[in-house]
Amino acid sequence: MSDSQQPISRVHLCDCNRSFSLDAARLAPAACHHALCGGELPALEAALASGERVHVACTQETALFGELAEAQGAGERIRFFNLRESAGWSVEAAAATPKLAALIAAATALADPEPVAAVQMSAGRSLLIIGEAGAALGWAERLAGSFEPAVLITARAPDAELPAVNAYPVWSGKPLTLSGHLGAFELEWTQQNPIDLELCVRCNACVRACPEGAIGWDLQVDMDACRSHRACVAACGEIGAIDFARTDTARSERFDLVLDLSAEPLLRRVELPDGYAAPGRDPFEQALAVQALGEFVGEFEKPRYVGFEAGLCAHSRAKKTGCTNCIEVCATEAIRSSGDVIAVDPWLCKGCGTCSAVCPSGALSFQFPRVPELGQRVKTLLVEYARAGGTDACLLFHSAEAGTATIARLARRGRGLPARVIPVELWSADAVGLDLMLGSLALGACQVAVLAAGSHDAAPLKAQAGHGQTILTALGYGGEHLRVIEADTDDWQALETALYYWTPAAGVAEPARFQLLPKKRETLDFALRHLVAHAPAARNPAGLPAAIALKAGAPFGQVLVSDACTLCMSCTGACPAGALRAASDAYRLDFVEKNCLQCGLCEASCPESAITLAPRLLVGEDARKARTLREADIFHCSACGKPMGAAPLIESMIARLSGHSMFAGEAERARLRMCADCRVIDMMKAGSAVKAWDLTE
DSSP: OOGGGSOGGGEEEEOTTTTSOOOHHHHTTSEEESOTTTTTHHHHHHHHHTTSOEEESOSTTHHHHHHHHHHTTOGGGEEEOOOIIIIISSTTGGGOHHHHHHHHHHHHHSOOOOOOOEEEEEEOSEEEEEEEHHHHHHHHHHHTTTSEEEEEEEEOOTTOOOOSSOOSOEEESEEEEEEOOTTOEEEEEEOOSSBOTTTOOOOOHHHHHOTTOOBOTTOOBOTTTOOSOOHHHHHHGGGOOBOTTOOOOEEEEEESEEEEOOSSOSOOOSSOOTTEEOOTTOHHHHHHHHHHHHTTOEEEEEEOOEEEOGGGOOSEETTEEOOOHHHHHOSSOOEEEETTEEEEOTTTOOOOOHHHHHOSSSSEEEBTTBHHHHHHHHHHHHHHHHHTTOOSOEEEEEETTHHHHHHHHHHHHSOOOOTTEEEEEESOGGGOOHHHHHHHHHTTOSEEEEEOTTOSOSHHHHHHHHHHHHHHHHTTOOSOOEEEEOOOGGGHHHHHHHHHTOOOOOOOSSOOOOOOOSSHHHHHHHHHHHHHHTOGGGGSTTOSOSEEEOOTTOSOEEEEEOTTOOOOOHHHHHOSSSOEEEOSSSSEEEEEGGGOOOOOHHHHHOTTOOEEEEEEEEOSGGGGSEEEEEEOOEEEOTTTOOEEEEHHHHHHHHHHHTTSGGGOSHHHHHHTTSOHHHHHHHHHHHTOSOOGGGOOO
16 A cells, blocks of 8 residues: 555544544544643654655645654655644534544545656756846946846937946847846847947047047937037047947847846736836846846746647648637747647746636646546545535635635635635646546536636636636526636635525436546537536436536537538548548548537638537537538549549639630630540540641741
């Protein structure tokens, strides 16, 4: 038996100075305490000394308990989980024993997740400071001792004087692009100032020589004030730092860190990359930004949050664009088009997981945690909750940072979580997609809520929940099953209201036994089949609907083909999921609706614009069967009867060529209906063919 599967006799619960009640009899064999961090600490010491793995239901005193474990060489054998804010501190705490049992089981019975591939990052002290001369030079002077600064002056400050000692690079110009990530930022700019600050010796002769006073102490030329006397050029002499004829050539340099003091930041993203700070003009915000940048110097490791399987990607085919869901929702601009597939920059990705939630094919999959691991946790929670007598289970998915803080604030200041609401922590709630929502309902939850605290944009989550709710309602499951709750830490009342006034919905009569799988479409298929099999609508006189209409953006649907289709089969080559197929025994276009992603590649690839998409969920086995969308007779050669291809395709070709000057005559147009051999024979018989010996120079 592995450590992760040891009996729960080593579980230590604490009611935190009797601030909530624990039913010791129902939660046995766990040991219950009142002050584990105080007078009962020896009990934990004895457990650690036994050599067994120890689970402690307290996250507030992890530092104390962790130090104790390290002192005994048991740092790898202690684990912590939360009960106080998750279940104990609640007006419904007396009824929360099933939830407590479920949380204990999930914390103790599951193995540690498999390690996630890591991304190595490193940054030195090379710091680019961009902005108006006064602020940029001021910060460069302050930071020269702890960083290796370089300054790009983008705006004049005539009273700001360049440092007397040329200790670091100073440029002036207009930024063009800033790209890259922590440790590898690249800035491209053009020098617009006639004075080259790299050549300038800062003698200030040009300042004194300018009759218009157009040159400030920052050595920037006010071109509106300049009258082209060029006295400054003469004063500069053989140094040659001033050139009014200089062309605006682009330059570029690389840096580890960037401090952008511009009023409008160069990078306008929802989530800025690590190592880039844009505090604006506020001195206090600038000071905080500088302090934060200092923490990025060194070597770091972060998870590769998202896995990508190029073979499933439905982004593009043959330069025709299909699905762009992930590109549109990425808050860090870490996803870009790369030919027929997308490319994910792991150095820019911060792990919100929205891309995996909106990906229709599962080409993008969240890894921190993986869906199968999260599904196993969900299944354990629901099974133990039901075994302990719990009913109407509602899962609350929330992010590890913002979501946990919001729940803790609700527990401290409000009524706490309801007894039937089971929190499920993951790195980012934005990663909760339709597969996890419907999969959780199939496994026995009657409702699934997603706490969007910390989310960049809850709209994709709401869209996923909307598709799922439409399906559930059509299948006859009464009530609201899926809800996205927009409540941050300071708005814990919104979370309280959303949960306490949410009437339990109708769930499945029998929870599913399957596991959530790594492949998104397989998990969705299993979940939907189970939900359909137990659908209340099947017991109604009207029965199950044949199809459920969905909104645009849903990952299910059909392809409609008009009479304009010539069966050129361009769509079959473009389809990434094998939903559209060319029959091998006839000129026929077949369609398997279960495979359709509604990516739009077929629609974009159709030369006749004969294809449109219709989002829906086809209920039943018909979705798995191939059905004919378009079939045509065979076109035969008008002379010999040889098969030439699909009749609509040949007729379309003939119609297009008939207007060409080469086919102006009746005989020439008739040859278009002949095969290649008969066409040559007919030309020879007519004597109209050009012979090689008739050609003259």
